[in-house]
Amino acid sequence: MEGKKRYILKLEERYWRRRREGLLRSLSGKIVRSFETMPYLVIELNQTEVEQIRNLRGVMEVFEDEQATTQEQQIPWGVAVLAGPQVASQLGVNGSGVRVGVLDTGIDLQHPDLKVAGGIALTGDSFQDDNGHGTHVAGIIAAQDNSQGVVGIAPGVELFAIKALNSAGSGWYSDIAAGLEWAIKNRLDIVNLSLGGKQNNPLLRYAVKRAARAGILLMAAAGNAGNEEGKGDTVLYPARYPEVMAVGAIDRQWQRAPFSSTGPALDLVAPGVEILSTIPGGDYKVMSGTSMASPHITGLAALLKSAYPRLKAKEIRQRLTAGAIDLGSKGWDSWYGYGLPTGIQVLGKRKPR
Structure with a gap:
């Protein structure tokens, strides 16, 4: 049996009302809609009936009806879980006054849901994102509250693109170190590093220490090197360094994602499975990874800094861990760290005074 579809009939404009009345009678039960002032009918037909209708006198054109969908702004589930924007709205803060760097593949500079204040290209000729990863990370932190697309945790921050990873999503430790040096020089408050490597490196270690001493809060993806059993010390660098907050990933049930790295260096967890955010080309996409978890905490830290500008990086770090919901074993554990803030x-x- 042929399935029916919804079609639009365009009637000959001369005497179209008379033609409409005739069709309303002959096609009774198939008409979905008629119009008082336009020479069109909306009708449900199968393919055989469509060919028959095309030959009727007074029918000029037959074409399929189309659907539109709502385009309102969405709050991704991870943003909702942290409840950052809702609480921040009550307090009258949105991250404004806080300078946040995304050390990644760059950020899409033309995306309508992102506002980039500046940046640097340490690979390539521009800090325009040529991979998509950095734009997705940036949207979790700072997608604009503008009635379209998605909204980030802290849409009011000053967002900076530090492009140290290439179009394939990889980059030299030395370029990451140069990105941290740039962050120090440009007085950033927080830097998100949704990246990782297995090897320690003296230059990267030195740059991390310098950035921390300069008062920058460093947030990094713990890594996707975990296993189903949650065994082993698998946190990657630079998240593994003590000056950096290592963030693991949880799913919608607040369970550790099987890929999420574990070990003594883990500090916190955040949503990192099926996260909707911005991608280049003005579009949106669902992605998973500890790369998606880290920017959730970066955004929350930015809200805290915005609400209490005098807080130092060390104090923000303490408040994040103290405000975490304990998951897994009681107290700190190697799967969830201190939990979900x-x-x-x-x-x-x-409201802050």
């Missing part, structure tokens, strides 16, 4: 726990319910 939320806006309510970290920011409080009262």
Whole structure:
């Protein structure tokens, strides 16, 4: 049996009302809609009936009806779990006044849901994203609250693109170190590093220490080197360094993602499975990884800094861990760190004085 589809009939404009009345009678039960002032009919037909209708006198054209969908702004599930924007709205903060760097593959400079204040290209000729990873990370942190697309945790931050990874998503440790040096020089407050490598490196270690001493809060993906059993010390560098907050990934059930790295260096966890965010070309995509978890905490840290500008990086770090919901074994553990921080726990319910 042929399936029916919804079609639009365009009637000959001369005497179209008379033609319409005739068709309404002959096609009774098939008409979906008629119009008072336009020479069109909407009708449900199968393919055989369509060919028959095309030959009727007074029918000029037959074409399929199309559907439109709502385009309102969405709050991705990870953003909702942290409840950052809701609490921040109550407190009157959105990350404004906080300078955040995304050390990654760059950021799409033309994306309508992102506002990039500046940046540097340490690979290639521009800090325009030629991979997509950095744009996705940036959207989790700072997608604009503009009634379209998605909204980030802290849409009011000053967002900087530090492009140290190439179009394939890889980059030299030395370029990452140069990116941290740039962050120090440009007085950034927080730098997100959704990247990782298995090897320690003296230059990277030195750059991390310098950035931390300069008062920059460093947030990094713990790594996707974990295993189903959650065994072993698998946190990658630079998340493994003590000056950096290592963030693992959880799913919608607040369970550790099987790929999420584990070990003594793990500090916190955040949503990192099926995360909707921005990608180049003005589009949106779902991605998974600890790369998606880290920017959730970066955004929350930016809200905290915005609400309490005098807080130092060390104090923000302490409040994030103190405001975490304990998951897994009681207290700190190698799967979840200190747990999942939320806006309510970290920011409080009262407006800052």
